[in-house]
Amino acid sequence: MWLSKKFKYVSLEEVHQLIKNIARESKETISVFQAYNRVLAENIISDINLPPNDVSHVDGYAVKAEDTLQASISNPVLLKIVNLNKEHRDKIDIKETAYVSTGHTLPIGANAVIPVESVKIKGDFIEIYHHMQPYENVTRTGSDVKKGDIIFRAGHILRAQDIKLLIDMKKWHIKCFKKPVVALISTGSELTRQIEETDKKFDSSKIMLSILIKENGGIPLDMGLVPDDINMIKELLKKGLKKADILVTIGGASLGEKDYVWEAINSLDTPELIIRGIKVQPGRVTSLSVINNKPIVALPGHIQSTLAGFYLVLLPLIHLMIGLPEPYCLKLKAKMSQRMVVKEFLPFKRIRFVKIIKRDNDIISEPIIGDSSLTSVTVKADGFIIIPENKEIIEQNEKVDVYLLKGLYSY
């Protein structure tokens, strides 16, 4: 067989460079009401001014500022109240005033609004006790958004307030990057999806990955599970390739007798790219192949390795495909709680899961010890650190970047 299962570990930097070449974005036009958390695929230029006219910032009385010049507590100015609606008028004249609600357009002739709390009403008149500046309590036309301005740029992730502004700008349809369909195949004869099959292991890693993919802008697609049988694996891979933008396998990716995944993937067609292993531990087994322009990521089965493969290979791939300029991960600077010696896999980057502890004014990163198969380590963790190649020792209080797992809301 031409293709060896043997690893030829590739550095993470090289992996990320290769991923940039293979990640294909595509775009679609969607309703603004569906656009929350989507990534813009176009710059948004406003066709209108917001507000469209000068509007009142408060509930109060619209005035001509120049009418109030002489006003003081001892010498209040009286202005006649005009009911614009009743009198079918749209303007005020000298020494007149009209009530306006917050956000409403000023009558013609007015250039300031005095808040309702600051005046006294005397019959048909208001009494004013201080003089108003021109445009006091007025939100000028175009002060929020100017016609012709670029308001958002492609690559921006749309948040709640962004959706509001798009609606206010009457951008009912916008172009966003398509979410990639990420099809997931679990491998292993020991797995089941029936909770009654108590002699088998429930396929829980796929559920975890589905959540992570959804959180990060992909559409997870469960292709089911397959026993350690090379032909059955091939069949499911073929099905997956038809439906997926990215195909992901879990488990069976190493050198064991029953690890057929890598062989099965690369027997489907001539791969356009092969990364057989990454210089990261845990996670080194993570492999990547591209067939018919579709990336296939083989993730290892031990949870810490699965997560390393997810965060360092699959996540950047998804993020590039949804149009983010750079793969992102929320980072936090923290001090190591203790000296840490990491002698294994020195030529590799090493991942260690850590807990974040707030102590006085410091943010502390405390490593959680436990082998890569232990889920409890990741459950105790708030994030992970990446120890550079050839670094054996992290000193106590040394500053590290903690890549945050979702769910750390407060620190």
Added chain:
Amino acid sequence: MWLSKKFKYVSLEEVHQLIKNIARESKETISVFQAYNRVLAENIISDINLPPNDVSHVDGYAVKAEDTLQASISNPVLLKIVNLNKEHRDKIDIKETAYVSTGHTLPIGANAVIPVESVKIKGDFIEIYHHMQPYENVTRTGSDVKKGDIIFRAGHILRAQDIKLLIDMKKWHIKCFKKPVVALISTGSELTRQIEETDKKFDSSKIMLSILIKENGGIPLDMGLVPDDINMIKELLKKGLKKADILVTIGGASLGEKDYVWEAINSLDTPELIIRGIKVQPGRVTSLSVINNKPIVALPGHIQSTLAGFYLVLLPLIHLMIGLPEPYCLKLKAKMSQRMVVKEFLPFKRIRFVKIIKRDNDIISEPIIGDSSLTSVTVKADGFIIIPENKEIIEQNEKVDVYLLKGLYSY
């Protein structure tokens, strides 16, 4: 009328204390498969050990460590391969070995596993070149989760890896706090939900709030919008109170002629609690009433005020109702980009929206200038700062806490 519309501003600390008294949690049992992002309402104690037996950490050959004591490169030890399945055996004897896949139980008699990469197969034998420690490459029973241990505590937000562990522990059903239904009413005759009605403003604030409520663990319920008519407002409030755990109004909450919301709310029944205004600006109009045990939050209409009311009153209320021990908000320490003088509303806390900028190794907080009605300010923002009472000046480079808005993924 006994109830004045006049404000009696309450400090934020007092508001939070009062909110703690009125927030009512309730619990429900749900499927673990629906439990992502939910808050646990019970401690989870494991009924089983994980792994249930000693299992292999690698693909390799299970051995008795003591058989390998003499092994070296120059003096390899030979062990006979036993095919357990074929021979219907479940144990190995002295000088025997058997293949095990990652995650599988060791045969009786074995106490270490040598990786497949580290041996040579010679016919029916393997050759071993170094001696194995007892339990080398073995994940001991209970090393991930011990029977009887508390694995999660009530109040924990369930993440992807937590769901995996719950499944592995066969916790198919778990008790979580119920998500509160947050019913939303927009007020204002100028509003519409028809994009064709171009002379009106689209009800975009409600859409923004619905997203924020959903992001933060509540279930938004759109009750529609109502013009500035006190009886119609009352009717919609009554309907909302029947369906909601928390009722929220947007706009019409201040002192204007057409601001009927506060009067309408408190004419429904005798309120059990009243907070008429908070000592926070923007946002000071935010008011809270409790009727029939149900909190009603009146939010102001200007976007920055709406958001201040959301983050400082509604969000803590939702978080307490979903069982979080303390309301949370992701904070980040940053340095002010410039000197900032804030003279207005000195006895109040003042909110300012800021952008986060990474410069060299510093995280910089740059204020965004613009009045509270401007959505563009919040669109440019990554977070906000809270300026304490009576503080007039923030110096350049002074450290501030930035409360992060969602969407800042990388800094």
